[in-house]
Amino acid sequence: MAREPAPRRREVHGPRPGSARDRRGRGPRGVMSLPGPLSPDGVPAHRTPRVAFDDLVAEILTRLDPHFEREPDHVEVAVEEAPILPHGWDDPVPRSIVTTAPGGFRIVLYRLPIIGRVRSAEQLEDMVWTVLLTRLGEVWHHDPEDLDPR
Secondary structure: OOOOOOOOOOOOOOOOOOOOOOOOOOOOOHHHHOOOOOOOOOOOOOOOHHHHHHHHHHHHHHHOHHHHHHOOOEEEEEEEOOOOOOOOOOOOOOOEEEEEEOOEEEEEEEHHHHHOOOOOHHHHHHHHHHHHHHHHHHHHOOOHHHHOOO
């Protein structure tokens, strides 16, 4: 007597793999990020943490523009990843420094030490505000609270 083969089980595993899947965790790609009628410039497919931090600093500086126009000292603001520290450094890593520059001062914000001290986007924004206002207060000899437009 011949035995009948067992019926094949059909297992459902979700959508069929292909170009729509997110193979490496980079988020959506393709048509969603292209320009269209609702977003003529397109939607940024990915913003790096460095770009997001630079945008945050630029946004804060635009809100502080009235102070830059009023104060006589020229101030440049730069963002770097992390400070270069000497071997055997035991103190906490600085979040920023103030140096002299041709024609004024330069404030350098260090992105990684600032990000390493916060846990959320709101804390990051507050920390950047605090660091910038403190350094600008040092340069312009003002109380940081007097400079804060928030």
